[in-house]
Amino acid sequence: MSHQLRYDYVIVGAGLAGCVLAHRLSADPDVTVALVEAGPDATADPRVTQPSRWPQLMGSELDWSYLTVPQRHLNGRRLSWPRGRLVGGSSAMHAMVYVEGHASDYDVWAVHGGTEWGSRGMLPWLARVAGTADDRALLSVESPSRPHPFAEAFVSAGEEIGLAVNPDFNSGQQEGIGLYRVMRRAGRRCGSADAYLAPAVSRANLTVLAGTRVMRLLLDETTATGVQVRRAGRLVTLRAEREVVLSAGAVATPHLLMLSGIGPADHLRAHGIAVACDVPGVGGNLHDHVQVSVSFPADRTLPVADASNLGEAGGFVSSTPGLPAPDIQLSFAPMIDLNDASGFGRGFTIGPAVTRPVSRGRLTLQSADPWQPPAIDPDYLSQQADVDTLVEGVRLAHRLADTRSLRRFRDLTQDRRAPADLVDFCRSNAQTQFHPVGSCRLGTDTDAVVDSDLLVRGCEGLRVVDASVMPAVTTGNISAPVFAIAEKAAAKIVGRDSAPLPADVPSVPA
Numbered sequence: 001m002s003h004q005l006r007y008d009y010v011i012v013g014a015g016l017a018g019c020v021l022a023h024r025l026s027a028d029p030d031v032t033v034a035l036v037e038a039g040p041d042a043t044a045d046p047r048v049t050q051p052s053r054w055p056q057l058m059g060s061e062l063d064w065s066y067l068t069v070p071q072r073h074l075n076g077r078r079l080s081w082p083r084g085r086l087v088g089g090s091s092a093m094h095a096m097v098y099v100e101g102h103a104s105d106y107d108v109w110a111v112h113g114g115t116e117w118g119s120r121g122m123l124p125w126l127a128r129v130a131g132t133a134d135d136r137a138l139l140s141v142e143s144p145s146r147p148h149p150f151a152e153a154f155v156s157a158g159e160e161i162g163l164a165v166n167p168d169f170n171s172g173q174q175e176g177i178g179l180y181r182v183m184r185r186a187g188r189r190c191g192s193a194d195a196y197l198a199p200a201v202s203r204a205n206l207t208v209l210a211g212t213r214v215m216r217l218l219l220d221e222t223t224a225t226g227v228q229v230r231r232a233g234r235l236v237t238l239r240a241e242r243e244v245v246l247s248a249g250a251v252a253t254p255h256l257l258m259l260s261g262i263g264p265a266d267h268l269r270a271h272g273i274a275v276a277c278d279v280p281g282v283g284g285n286l287h288d289h290v291q292v293s294v295s296f297p298a299d300r301t302l303p304v305a306d307a308s309n310l311g312e313a314g315g316f317v318s319s320t321p322g323l324p325a326p327d328i329q330l331s332f333a334p335m336i337d338l339n340d341a342s343g344f345g346r347g348f349t350i351g352p353a354v355t356r357p358v359s360r361g362r363l364t365l366q367s368a369d370p371w372q373p374p375a376i377d378p379d380y381l382s383q384q385a386d387v388d389t390l391v392e393g394v395r396l397a398h399r400l401a402d403t404r405s406l407r408r409f410r411d412l413t414q415d416r417r418a419p420a421d422l423v424d425f426c427r428s429n430a431q432t433q434f435h436p437v438g439s440c441r442l443g444t445d446t447d448a449v450v451d452s453d454l455l456v457r458g459c460e461g462l463r464v465v466d467a468s469v470m471p472a473v474t475t476g477n478i479s480a481p482v483f484a485i486a487e488k489a490a491a492k493i494v495g496r497d498s499a500p501l502p503a504d505v506p507s508v509p510a
Contacts, residue, residue: 003236004238008241009032009242009243009244009245010033010034010239010243012036012214012244012247013037014036014037014087014089016192016483017467017485019197021247022196022208031205031242032206034207034209036229037209037210037211039211040086042086043198047060047062048062048086048092048093051188051189051309052308052309053306054093055341061085064251067081071377071379073379074428075428079432087193096183097182097183097331097476099169099474099475102474108472109470109471128484139195139196141181141182141184142182143179144181147313148305150332151313154350158400159405160403166315175318177314182309187306209229212231217462222460223462224461225461227240245489246464247464247486250437253439253468254282254363254374254439255363259273259368272368276459280447281441281446282439282449286360286361286439287473289435290380290386290390291329291430291433292390294352294401295336295347295348296348300409302345310341312334319393328396329355330352331351347411352397354389359378359383360438361379362379363377378436390426391426401416436467437478438468440456441470442471449464453492454492
């Protein structure tokens with residue numbers, strides 16, 4: 001027998017966006033809010049709080065541990081897709097880099113969702129997150145302090161080959177090389193749970209249901225009325241008097257929509273799922289920043305500080321003149337591989353990534369069983385343009401490693417010259433940069449899943465607020481844009497979708 005609880009708003013997913021929504025919506029004491037998270041509250045876990053320990057979370061009990069389907073353009077490899085399964089979501093297990101993106105990223109969004117999603121429309125929300133608007137920032141974004149010697153050498157290496165040093169990639173100019181700003185407070189991680197949820201969790205009108213798995217949405221014809229969850233071994237119904245908001249991320253949000261009968265009709269019927277809303281775009285447009293680790297052993301070991309986010313330095317470079325934005329992001333870390341974090345302080349890795357991939361994939365159902373994960377196919381490097389850009393990034397990584405600044409740290413007895421076949425190297429070694437987006441794209445066309453207000457097409461009382469709504473991934477790490485999306489969505493929900501633009505706020509980087 002299902003137990004039933006009632007709230008005004010039910011938010012599915014206590015990740016980056018969900019914590020923002022919980023904070024903003026529960027600020028009104030006259031509404032009730034339920035924030036539902038499948039994973040536990042692990043905000044005190046030292047693997048979460050200590051910045052340098054985030055790699056220990058990958059593959060742990062706090063990771064959904066998704067795998068892609070075999071990638072046809074990556075020599076048939078299945079790639080790990082870590083996603084946070086805890087309060088704070090992936091903001092509790094990533095490298096905390098804060099990059100707002102390039103102005104032209106949002107102008108691409110405007111083509112799909114209208115001018116309010118363009119650079120001018122998004123600037124007030126980015127400013128609110130960063131604390132450059134009138135509101136005091138909840139999120140702590142720190143400038144680098146005591147960077148690792150390898151990271152400092154990387155910046156010097158960039159200067160050697162003629163790259164401009166950029167002290168802040170969010171200051172109005174994105175091109176260049178430098179140290180990243182990171183989401184950290186007094187040496188500890190500052191994720192969405194720390195910044196947004198912690199100040200609100202004691203509110204009487206906010207209920208956080210950790211360890212609670214959403215099984216499906218509840219629909220009255222095409223109107224979302226709540227969710228069915230499994231909590232403490234029993235089924236519970238959470239009724240939403242106003243809205244259900246999906247903030248479960250680019251994997252779980254489309255998965256839950258399809259399990260509930262919202263998605264491509266033929267695909268749903270093939271799995272025996274009754275179609276409530278035929279929304280063909282659900283699961284489509286799936287993409288991610290693709291990167292490759294170019295690693296070099298060192299001739300000495302230099303310890304990494306506990307407060308280091310590991311990815312301390314990086315840069316944005318255009319492979320050819322005249323591009324609207326840098327097409328290569330360089331991530332740098334004092335370890336041997338960016339994704340498995342081996343060899344702390346015993347070497348360094350330069351990780352070129354394609355900032356604006358054109359390859360697109362799709363997320364589909366494997367089964368109507370909610371316990372069965374979806375089939376994830378980003379179709380990495382299916383477009384030659386992505387291959388060409390990544391190859392140029394690998395060439396650049398080797399140029400940097402061969403500078404005097406970095407060469408003095410290398411163990412030259414271990415030959416790490418550029419491989420003869422760079423295309424094969426990329427296909428054999430490409431990885432996720434942990435930035436999946438796009439699987440519930442916003443827009444006004446028939447392939448869009450949500451409209452400019454982030455309401456699901458053809459449904460009532462159902463909104464999506466997370467990285468899945470991005471029409472195209474931004475130039476750089478995606479936390480800052482998702483924070484801004486969530487701030488904007490919260491204002492839409494409460495009917496105050498306006499934010500004055502302070503005159504002294506710098507523009508989105510160009």
